[in-house]
Amino acid sequence: MITIRVPLDGRSYDVFVGHGARSELSAMLPSTARRVAVVTQSGIPLEVDPGLPFECFEIGHGEEHKTLHTVETLCRGFASIGLTRNDVVVSVGGGMVSDVAGFAAASWHRGVAVVHVSTTLLGMVDAAIGGKTGVNLPVAGVDGLDKLGGKNLIGAYWQPSGVICDLDALATLPPRELRCGRGEMAKYHFLTGDDLLTMSEAERIARCVQIKADIVADDERESGRRALLNYGHTLAHALETETGHSLAHGEAVAIGLVYAAHLAHRLGRISRERVQRHYDVVRGIYELATDLPEGISRERLVHLMGFDKKVLGDGLTFVLDGPSGVEVVAGVSAADAFAALREMPA
Numbered sequence: 005m006i007t008i009r010v011p012l013d014g015r016s017y018d019v020f021v022g023h024g025a026r027s028e029l030s031a032m033l034p035s036t037a038r039r040v041a042v043v044t045q046s047g048i049p050l051e052v053d054p055g056l057p058f059e060c061f062e063i064g065h066g067e068e069h070k071t072l073h074t075v076e077t078l079c080r081g082f083a084s085i086g087l088t089r090n091d092v093v094v095s096v097g098g099g100m101v102s103d104v105a106g107f108a109a110a111s112w113h114r115g116v117a118v119v120h121v122s123t124t125l126l127g128m129v130d131a132a133i134g135g136k137t138g139v140n141l142p143v144a145g146v147d148g149l150d151k152l153g154g155k156n157l158i159g160a161y162w163q164p165s166g167v168i169c170d171l172d173a174l175a176t177l178p179p180r181e182l183r184c185g186r187g188e189m190a191k192y193h194f195l196t197g198d199d200l201l202t203m204s205e206a207e208r209i210a211r212c213v214q215i216k217a218d219i220v221a222d223d224e225r226e227s228g229r230r231a232l233l234n235y236g237h238t239l240a241h242a243l244e245t246e247t248g249h250s251l252a253h254g255e256a257v258a259i260g261l262v263y264a265a266h267l268a269h270r271l272g273r274i275s276r277e278r279v280q281r282h283y284d285v286v287r288g289i290y291e292l293a294t295d296l297p298e299g300i301s302r303e304r305l306v307h308l309m310g311f312d313k314k315v316l317g318d319g320l321t322f323v324l325d326g327p328s329g330v331e332v333v334a335g336v337s338a339a340d341a342f343a344a345l346r347e348m349p350a
């Protein structure tokens with residue numbers, strides 16, 4: 005078992021990575037807890053035993069269930085079992101489950117403890133770590149709110165009391181789910197230069213957790229460095245929306261990473277060789293597709309990227325590679341964003 009500490013003053017917590025790590029769950033629960041609300045989804049391949057009386061609550065699959073209505077249903081469930089502020093919510097699943105359960109925990113009694121048991125690669129290396137929780141709020145007709153499906157518009161920073169990454173769950177994941185996790189891993193490759201795929205599975209996941217833990221410890225509320233975790237994500241969010249989520253998050257991030265390289269090259273920030281390096285890593289090493297989906301409208305993608313939550317001031321905002329490494333770049337023109345998209349095969 006590998007343990008990574010997320011150091012956050014009085015709210016520090018451990019992340020356990022390893023096969024069978026779920027056996028540590030009961031030890032991770034707050035000593036005040038007398039009962040547990042387990043939030044999960046149908047088909048999650050991991051059973052947990054919190055060692056206390058517990059009730060399971062299932063949420064639906066898909067972005068359309070990532071709503072305030074689901075949070076309300078969960079909170080009504082918490083009420084039905086008499087979950088107090090001394091008790092604990094345990095999420096068991098991927099990023100959607102930890103986002104929704106985390107937000108319900110942040111809201112119930114103005115905040116009860118939550119422990120995430122992550123069962124997907126993407127959840128382990130990203131979503132379960134760092135305390136971002138939330139749900140979507142598409143707002144029809146309000147520019148900037150409906151365009152990207154209102155993704156994670158309502159949420160809270162609510163750090164878990166602990167995170168368990170049980171590698172047993174990965175053996176059951178469909179190849180597509182694993183691909184999605186590799187998309188986020190490729191992102192870490194560019195943030196650090198680490199050759200993650202030369203490591204064992206456990207070391208690789210632990211290293212991603214460590215990278216994220218360091219960034220979150222430095223900038224919990226994304227006033228600076230944490231934004232770098234959005235490398236490749238500006239185009240990715242637009243692609244997810246424009247394809248109606250037929251392109252999954254990690255797949256979209258893979259395309260978003262090579263797009264960010266094309267754009268950085270266009271803006272004179274990196275060489276043509278460095279763009280090629282993005283292809284070599286994302287396509288060659290991480291074995292992810294990098295072409296734009298056939299028939300997609302580049303104009304629509306630029307339009308959608310203009311509604312990204314991270315836009316700062318005029319123009320578009322991206323996280324881009326450059327002479328000092330990856331950094332936030334504001335004020336990018338739509339013309340440059342479009343021209344970089346045209347360099348990408350579809």
Ligand code: GLY
Nearest residue numbers: 130134136230233
């Ligand atoms: N997934 C990006 C972050 O946690 O900041």
